[in-house]
Amino acid sequence: MTTPWDPLHQLASAVRARHVSSRELVGEALARIERVESSLHAWVVLDGDRALAEADAVDARIASGEDVGPLAGIPLGVKDMEPATGYVTTYGSLIHRDDAPATADSVLVARLRAAGCVVLGKLNTPEYGFSADTTSPVMGSTHNPWQLGRSPGGSSGACAAMLVSNAVPLVTAGDSGGSIRIPAALCGLPGYKPSNGRTPVGGPTPPGNGWLGVRSIMARTVADHVYALGALVGHEATDLHSIPTSSWPSSVVAQLPTRVVWAPAPGWPVDDEIARVCAAALQRLVAAGVEVIAVDSFVQGIPLLDYYTVATVYQQRLHGHRRGTPEWEMLDRGIRAQVDHADQRVSAADFVRSLDAAHRHNLDLQAHFEAAPILLCPTVAGQTAACGAQGTVNGEETIFWAPFTQLFNLTRHPAGSVPCGFTDDGMPVGLQVVGSQQDDLSVLAAMAAFEQLFADDRRPIVTA
Structure with missing residues (x-):
């Protein structure tokens, strides 16, 4: 071995x-x-x-x-x-x-x-x-x-x-x-x-x-x-949203996309060092012949708020019945706060409006996919947190240190992250890679190409 x-x-x-x-x-x-x-x-x-x-x-x-x-x-x-x-x-x-x-x-x-x-x-x-x-x-x-x-x-x-x-x-x-x-x-x-x-x-x-x-x-x-x-994909009769998949390859050929849409800070501030590492990665893509189309944001509005509305309602459904029982006090205060938010500030109409927003966000994203097959942005906005804490953006701890991933759960797009460099203190930085609806294999082919292009032989201090 x-x-x-x-x-x-x-x-x-x-x-x-x-x-x-x-x-x-x-x-x-x-x-x-x-x-x-x-x-x-x-x-x-x-x-x-x-x-x-x-x-x-x-x-x-x-x-x-x-x-x-x-x-x-x-x-x-x-x-x-x-x-x-x-x-x-x-x-x-x-x-x-x-x-x-x-x-x-x-x-x-x-x-x-x-x-x-x-x-x-x-x-x-x-x-x-x-x-x-x-x-x-x-x-x-x-x-x-x-x-x-x-x-x-x-x-x-x-x-x-x-x-x-x-x-x-x-x-x-x-x-x-x-x-x-x-x-x-x-x-x-x-x-x-x-x-x-x-x-x-x-x-x-x-x-x-x-x-x-x-x-x-x-x-x-x-x-x-x-x-x-390959062992996981395929229709599941007990999953209402299951996608029938007739075949899945055992491998993909690494393939750099000819064009990408790049949002360096889509809607939220990005730590300066994270931004520099990601920008350097994009320059390597340009040097490899990839056309980069820069945009300020992928969608209109604040998709994180739409996501939060939906997510807190699901938390309320999971845990609202615990209120007033000993189990309520056993829950993390963050979960309790989300349940409180759903109870006090979200109506049934608000929930449906947030699901409707997912439709509009998907339309915005589709317009970008007509220009390029892959969207890119930093995976997270902030520096790696201490255990039990929040990440930091330019030295300030913030709950908004990782605001870029949730949109693609709301819209259900295939999305990944690939390593693209390191901060000065030796912590990895990731680049988020997103594809159009159900185009999983194009995302994985692009990720495989980025994995090769950004390869680095550094290893963590704790290894087996």
Whole structure:
């Protein structure tokens, strides 16, 4: 085994050919986790015995001649927002810390297990995934491998920390407002939010964030994202917004777009250093022959306000019934504030008007896509926060340090983040990459090209 992990398709091929066993891969992952976990604090629970037993079962099936799937034997970390059989799903909340273990997998986890993955355990999440920092009352703060004490982002920050530290090759993740793209940017990884509906959010309960949310995976490279997504895409009968996908490639060819639309600060101030790093990346695109069309904003109005209206109503639906009970005081004050906002300031008509605004924002975006196939902007506006804090814009802490991702949950566009440089203190900076409705593969092809163009051999201080 080498560091970093070999590509997913190579690992799985080696397991299927019995050149390496799933037990060996899982054992290697457990050893790597042990080397970094005391510094990063990413795992709510890690069950090595259960994982090794599952790996042995995969190996036995292969020995009997069975095809166990395209992700044969791959060790998998599961974000603690997804039920996985045998594990408590805490959602990062004290309310659920002592719940009974799940008796069934989520649709997402079930598809990954069916493809051959072996679950290692559950990864930290902020309470109900509501925050862009991975700090929870169940687990405390997960740290960024590039600098301990700094946030890995959220809500999939523990997932990103495990990937960039080379502890695991694949994790589940979710994105209802940037929860894949923000940690990817802060941890120096590619991260991808598929078109809403491309991957399943079905199952026995309605999705917590309604049509805003995507459940998916995170991986170390764009190629690994494409390969692993092949196990997830496809119609799901229990998902009302599921997109039928008749085929999905195992790889994409890196392809620089001929033109891009670039918004250096779409509607919100950007930290000067973040702006310089992103501007330098755009100059590299120009030097590579890409035409850059600069705009001040992607849409009219303030889409973050429309997103916030919708998101707080979903929070009220999830937690409003807890008001006046002991559980209410157990909730993070940020969640309570969102419920209060929905109760006191949002009417049913306001909610529908915000959904109508998504239609208008989509029209504005479509006008840009008629000029170029890809939109670009900074993934976040601010510098990486300290654990448990907000990011900063030009030295000032602000709640508006990551205001650029939510629009594309509201409009359901495919969107990713690719690393494009570093700040002077060695923290990664991400560039957000957005494609037109359901054009996932063009976004991934562009991300693969940007990944090559912006490649940097720097590594975090905490690695396995």
